[in-house]
Amino acid sequence: MNLLKQIEQLIVLQKVDSEIYELQKKLEEAPREVSAIKQKLETQQGQQAQVEEKISILRQQEQKLNKEIEEDNDRIKHSKNKLMLVENSKEYHAMMREMDNLEKTNRLREEEKVAVEEDLAAQNNLKASLDAEVDKLDQELQEKQRHLDEQLQGAQAKLDELHKKRQAATQEIPQPILSRYEFIRSRLSNPVIVSVDNGVCNGCHISIPPQSFLELQKGEQILSCPNCQRLIFWDNHFTENGEQN
Template sequence: MYIEQIKKLVVLQDIDNKLIAYREKIESIPKELNALKEELEEVEKKKAEIQERFDFLNDQKMKMQTEIEENNNKIKKVKNKLMLISNQKEYQAMMRELDNFERLNRTKEEELTTVLEDISIHKKDLDELESKEDELKSKIEVLEKENITALDEVKAEIARLEKEREESCALIPPPILARYKFIRDRLSQPVVVAVSNGVCTGCYISVPPQTYVELQKGEQILNCPNCQRLIYWEEHYSK
């Protein structure tokens, strides 16, 4: 009688453990999905900011390159004219003009170098964010698919286990079931444990000799005096 009850309790314990694992799974996927979506949103926001700056820098670069080219054309024209001028004053005025254009272009080229460096830094950031974005998107896609199939499977499994649990509970006397539930709510797994060579396999402490003798009689379900788990003698029961 006692060992039949223990067997039923062990079955119940297995069912409860499975139920806990399945319920955790049901909750864990949406949680993980939410975290990934939030991360993706952050990455996209940051990417948009950098993209804006990147586009602005590219506009700057085009403008500068056009200006430098225009200046170069002017320099070329002035140089051509220079060869045709014999008047000294006019010649000097043109040399000054030439100097100005050349100085202006040197400054613009320095500015352009800075902008180009800035562009390459932003490009690198953009590439990094893009690969992060791709990575997150594919993770989300996989998880979303998994969520749909897993959810259906897990829900069906939970429904089946709950029915099985009900049937098992009906076979266990209510006071024993109450003890099981009481311990289950307070202790880590497992709740129903064997005593092996006089040692409780739940807390790994020897049960007192008196309890051990009682246990071996196999008349009733006992608690481990140390951890309170429901105990049985291992020689009475092999799974």
């Protein structure tokens, strides 16, 4: 069979293989996007749990302060009532001191309460923005997951079709040449067969030696690029569609 005809068939096969290659690359990358969002969501949910824990502690502190303030206020009120009944001044002064102390303690508690409430407000704000972020990511995740499922289904159908096309393409190619192609395909990244354009290999983008280029132009055998080992053809022999000129 005409050598250029064989190369032409290899170019057809290469086109199918490139499509398979691109599709498989997409299929590998697609779930990565989903798992990246999943990971981001889990991080945010972790922060959300931490903030909720802080809020719960601050609320307990607030309740405790309120209770203590109320109890001491009751004590002060009680002492004030008792003050009227006191007869000696020593007891009177002792009670006044006690009331002073209670009032001082409560003032400190009120200050602490203000600080706790400020903290609480800040944490609540943080929680609100985290909640919104988590909701957004959750929605994005569901959408991407749905999209991925559709993509996978579509890609699988397309892959089946391409494998049929590949099967048909290989049947046209003489066995030894197909074996050479498959051998290279199993060892190098796509593509297997590339054009040489102005003496430069389109697989590795390095000039091939002038002697090899002359051989290539004769079109008497299927050559490999001395640098990357891919099968090469002279682009002047073929049109852009891979048909013989």
